[in-house]
Amino acid sequence: MIQVKVFDCEHEKDLEHDLNHFLKGLDERKIVDIKYHIAAIPEDSDEQIYCFSGMVIYRK
Template sequence: MIKVKTFDENHELDLQDKVNDFLKTIKEEDFIDIKFSVGVVSLIDKEQIFCFSALIIYKTQ
């Protein structure tokens, strides 16, 4: 069976840590792919909010 796991963080290093922690839990041969995206919203007061997301595609037994 093929599954996906999604991650969403406000800081890229937090996302990196979460993805790396998850990858430790699956076998290397079960890993298929990672998709990465960044979203940003600019607010009226010039503040920017970032959203870093990753989708891991992997196989399960």
């Protein structure tokens, strides 16, 4: 059975940590694909909010 695990973080390093922690417990042969996405959301001020997300597609 194919499953997914989705991660969503405000900082790139947090996403990297969470993904690596999850992947550490997963057999490499079960990984189908890993997707990565960044979204930048403009704020009213001069700042932007970033959203870093990743999705691991794997076999259960």
